[in-house]
Amino acid sequence: MVQQTLNSSWQNVLTKVTAWARINSPWAIHFNSGSCNGCDIQILATLTPRYDVERFGIKLQGSPRHADVLLCTGPVTMQARDALLRTYEQMPEPKFVIAVGSCGLSGGVFHGCYNIVGGINELLPVDVFVPGCPPRPEGIIYGVAVLLEALKAGKRPEPIQWSGSGLDGVLHSGSGLEDHHG
Amino acid sequence: MAADTNKFVIPIGPQHPALKEPANFEFWVDGEIVTGASVRLGYVHRGIEKGAEARTWTQNLYLMERICGICSHVHATAYTLGVEKLAGVKVPQRANAIRQLMAELERIHSHMLWLGVAAHEGGFDTLFMYSWRDRETVMDLLEKISGNKVHYSANLLGGVKFDITSELAAEIHKGLDFLEERNHFYMKVVTTDETFIGRTQDIGTMTTEKAEFLGAIGPTARASGVARDIRVDAPYLIYDQFPVKVMTHTSGDLHGRFIVRINETFESIRIIREILDHMPQGELTTRVPRRIPAGEVVSRVEAPRGELLYFIASNGSEKPERVKVRTPSLCNWSTVLSLAIGLKLADMPMLLSGIDPCFSCNDRSISLKRGQQGPQVWSWEKLRQYGIEYYR
Numbered sequence: 129m130v131q132q133t134l135n136s137s138w139q140n141v142l143t144k145v146t147a148w149a150r151i152n153s154p155w156a157i158h159f160n161s162g163s164c165n166g167c168d169i170q171i172l173a174t175l176t177p178r179y180d181v182e183r184f185g186i187k188l189q190g191s192p193r194h195a196d197v198l199l200c201t202g203p204v205t206m207q208a209r210d211a212l213l214r215t216y217e218q219m220p221e222p223k224f225v226i227a228v229g230s231c232g233l234s235g236g237v238f239h240g241c242y243n244i245v246g247g248i249n250e251l252l253p254v255d256v257f258v259p260g261c262p263p264r265p266e267g268i269i270y271g272v273a274v275l276l277e278a279l280k281a282g283k284r285p286e287p288i289q290w291s292g293s294g295l296d297g298v299l300h301s302g303s304g305l306e307d308h309h310g
Numbered sequence: 311m312a313a314d315t316n317k318f319v320i321p322i323g324p325q326h327p328a329l330k331e332p333a334n335f336e337f338w339v340d341g342e343i344v345t346g347a348s349v350r351l352g353y354v355h356r357g358i359e360k361g362a363e364a365r366t367w368t369q370n371l372y373l374m375e376r377i378c379g380i381c382s383h384v385h386a387t388a389y390t391l392g393v394e395k396l397a398g399v400k401v402p403q404r405a406n407a408i409r410q411l412m413a414e415l416e417r418i419h420s421h422m423l424w425l426g427v428a429a430h431e432g433g434f435d436t437l438f439m440y441s442w443r444d445r446e447t448v449m450d451l452l453e454k455i456s457g458n459k460v461h462y463s464a465n466l467l468g469g470v471k472f473d474i475t476s477e478l479a480a481e482i483h484k485g486l487d488f489l490e491e492r493n494h495f496y497m498k499v500v501t502t503d504e505t506f507i508g509r510t511q512d513i514g515t516m517t518t519e520k521a522e523f524l525g526a527i528g529p530t531a532r533a534s535g536v537a538r539d540i541r542v543d544a545p546y547l548i549y550d551q552f553p554v555k556v557m558t559h560t561s562g563d564l565h566g567r568f569i570v571r572i573n574e575t576f577e578s579i580r581i582i583r584e585i586l587d588h589m590p591q592g593e594l595t596t597r598v599p600r601r602i603p604a605g606e607v608v609s610r611v612e613a614p615r616g617e618l619l620y621f622i623a624s625n626g627s628e629k630p631e632r633v634k635v636r637t638p639s640l641c642n643w644s645t646v647l648s649l650a651i652g653l654k655l656a657d658m659p660m661l662l663s664g665i666d667p668c669f670s671c672n673d674r675s676i677s678l679k680r681g682q683q684g685p686q687v688w689s690w691e692k693l694r695q696y697g698i699e700y701y702r
Contacts, residue, residue, distance in 0.1 A: 160331045162354045165670045166379025166460040168330050169423065173449075176426075176442035192325070206697050208332055208353045211324045237376050240364070241357040242694035262379065262460050 150196060150222075151279050153185035154272070157195035157219070161212045162244065163202030166262035167229035171199055174265040181269060192218040197275065199268075200252070203231040203238045204245040216252055224284075226271050227254045230261040237261070255284055317345060320655065324353050330427070331669040335662070339655055347650040349643055354670045360693055362633040367393055367602055368467060370630065377635065378671045379460050380423065383409075383416045384613040386465040389633075391546060392609035392622040393467055396602050403548065403590040405469040410547040411585050412455070412464045413611075414578040415482075418489065419448045420614035421571045421578075424666045425496060428568070431659035432509045437499060444492045451485045454478060469595030479586045486579050493575050500568045510565040514649040514661045517562055524644045528616020529574065530665045532558045533566035540612040552584050564664050571666075601628055613638055615666050637671035 160168050174181050175188055189195045192215045204212060216223070227248040230236035235246030248254055255278075258271035278284060317338040324332035332353035338346035358377055362370045375386040387409055394401055422445040429437035449459045455472055456462035464470050474482075500506060516526070521534035531538055539556045541549045557573040559566035604626040610619050616638030623632040642665040650661060688696075 157325075158330070159325055160354070162332075162356055163670065164376045164379040164382075165331065165668065166376070166382070169379060170460065172330065173442065173446070176446075177439055178443055178446045190326075202354075203356065205354060205356055206700070207355065208324065211332060211353070215325050237373055238356050238358070238361065241361040243355055243357040243697045261376075261458075264459065 147279070147282070151276050153187070154196045154276065155187050155189040155194055156197040156199050156226075156272075157189050157192050157215070158199045159201075159212055159215050161200060161202040161208040161232075161248065162205035163229060163231055167201035167232070170262045170265050171201070171228060171268060174268050179265045179269065181272070184269075184272075186272060192216075193220065195219050196223060197272070198223065198225045198252075199228055200225060200248050201228045201232050202248075203235045203241075204248060204251060206243050206245065209245055209251065212248075213251060224255045224275055225252050226256045226258060226268075226275065228258045228263060228268060228271070230259060233257050233259060322658075333667075333669050335658075337650065337655060337658060342654050342656070344650050344653055344655055344658065347647045349647060351643075351669065351672060357693065357697070359633055359635060360688075362630055364629070366628050367600075367630065370633065371465060371467065372463065374633075374635075375461055375463060375465075377637070378668055380420050380668060381416060381613045381615065381618075381671070382461050383412050383464060384611050384618055385635075386463070387413060387547070388609050388611045388618050388620040389622070390465045390467055391611065392607045392620050393602060394598065395607050395609065396605050396622065396624055397467075397598050398603070399468055399596055399598050401469055401596060402593045404592040405594050405596075406547045407585050407590050408470045408472065408474055408594075409465065410549065410552070411474065411582055412452075412462060412470075413547070414582050414585075415448055415452055415455075416462075417578045417614045418575050419445060419452065420666075421575045422448065424571060424614075424663070425568070428660060428663045428666075429506075431663045432506070434506060434509075437496070437506075440492075441496065444489065447485050447488055451482055454481060466595055468598035469593070471594075473594060474586070474589065479589075482582065482586060486582060490576070490579050493572060493579075497569075497572050500565075500572060507565065509657075509660060510568060511561075511563060513564045513657050514653065514664060515561070515563040516645060516649060520648075521562070521645070524648060525641050526645045527641050528613070528638045528666075529557075529567060529570045530616070530642050530645060532556065533570045534562035535560045538617075540610050540617050544610060546609075546611055548585075548590075552581055552588075554581055564660060567664050601626060602630075615639055615668060615671075616641065637668070639665070639668045640672035642667070643672070 158171055173179060198216060198219060227233055231238060232248045235244055238244055239246060245251065256271045256275050258267050260267055317340060320337045320339055323334040334350040336348045337344050358373060362373060365373060371386055371389060374389040375382045377385050422441050426438040426441035452462055453459045455478060456464055464472060516534045518535040521531045521536050535558050537556045537558050541554050542556050554577055557570050557577060559570050602624045604624050606623045608621050610617060618638060619636040621634040622630055625631040646661060646665055650658065
């Protein structure tokens with residue numbers, strides 16, 4: 129079959145539109161690969177009214193075939209490994225992986241246990257790491273924001289260079305969301 | 311249950327929008343009616359019990375806390391109570407009071423989380439959003455006390471890390487007032503909303519005899535009229551000074567489980583207020599030796615989901631010889647599988663979440679060998695090899 133190509137100006141417009149759509153409405157899928165639930169309830173908390181990521185267009189999606197971003201937690205147990213790989217393979221290109229929590233980064237407190245692979249980046253290419261046991265919802269939102277910023281520039285996120293103060297303000301500030309209830 | 315080849319099998323999981331954790335279910339259906347159910351667990355089996363043998367008593371405190379992210383404090387409490395009993399240490403009353411206060415705050419957070427998730431499975435997303443919004447209040451309180459929202463690490467061997475100052479107490483009182491008011495609202499929703507009652511009343515009804523027969527525990531059993539609660543039956547911490555009332559319900563259906571859990575939230579709020587008003591004075595910690603004397607101990611506490619049992623064996627060294635954990639979620643699976651038969655497929659998500667399952671708690675490995683006598687010891691290498699071969 130001959131691949132049909134648009135002429136270059138149309139192709140440019142199409143690329144811009146898809147990039148715009150991707151940045152403004154990334155759909156995420158959540159996979160628990162053996163985590164303790166702590167990160168998962170924090171991911172769920174980002175969807176609920178206090179943090180409400182849906183106002184940024186981020187939506188948790190049921191099927192991997194509809195998702196752009198894989199939010200993955202846990203130290204990857206032997207049994208969950210195949211399911212994780214299959215979920216990742218079912219996602220359409222381009223796809224991005226965010227590893228949430230200390231276990232997803234290195235195995236965390238379970239490092240060395242006999243039934244874990246230890247760290248999601250041993251299996252999948254991870255774009256953003258969100259540290260913490262578990263990370264605060266603000267941290268998870270920041271992780272997604274880092275990914276989106278990089279996409280805006282048209283590339284995958286670069287490894288974060290620790291500058292000492294840069295992240296501090298974002299990850300630990302009260303963020304003005306207190307007293308949201310009542 | 312044997313698979314009938316003529317029936318249609320619906321697989322659910324391990325990755326599924328209705329489940330936040332990995333587990334695999336198979337439902338055999340005849341039209342819309344479920345005729346058989348099976349569950350495959352183990353996706354979250356990490357090898358914690360064996361891992362505990364390679365860590366020191368203090369390191370294990372943090373490992374045990376991370377068995378489950380929702381009821382992390384009770385796991386650490388059960389473990390510390392066991393180790394302190396082995397070491398023969400008497401913990402200051404104030405430390406016990408703070409442990410109990412954290413445990414009850416955690417129960418509120420867990421029950422509100424469950425209320426939201428269960429409503430979500432029933433398609434009632436408004437209640438999910440409301441209860442999770444209000445749940446952030448108790449998460450804020452836990453964060454203000456301990457510095458972390460989920461794994462508080464309040465326990466130490468021989469005491470607690472944090473004190474409850476009078477300013478903190480005032481904030482907790484303020485938070486509780488808000489939560490109590492909101493819970494009255496949820497009680498009203500659960501008991502009066504017509505669609506909600508339609509989804510829950512007379513669904514998955516379990517009689518008292520059946521609950522006893524299937525070994526149900528926790529709020530699932532209490533909703534069937536089984537008045538069983540470790541906080542009352544075998545008081546630990548200072549539950550003898552601040553007794554709780556066992557909340558039961560006679561209906562035994564999903565509706566009863568909602569009512570029992572909301573009532574338990576009210577009871578927790580009452581207990582926390584009582585503890586805050588009569589906080590014992592004294593030290594926060596006491597000294598515990600690095601080597602724990604040899605011996606065996608069983609320690610039982612009431613987790614938000616039911617009885618949690620720890621068996622700890624020490625050989626007198628810096629590391630435990632064996633830590634065995636029995637978590638409440640595992641005991642309740644048989645109720646789901648037996649109640650599922652005859653119900654509609656659409657009721658399955660709510661029935662599953664009705665026992666408040668926590669997969670990260672219940673994925674343990676058991677090796678059964680018929681006819682073999684005497685103890686068996688699996689070495690680290692052998693287990694690791696077995697794990698790799700098993701999933702190849």
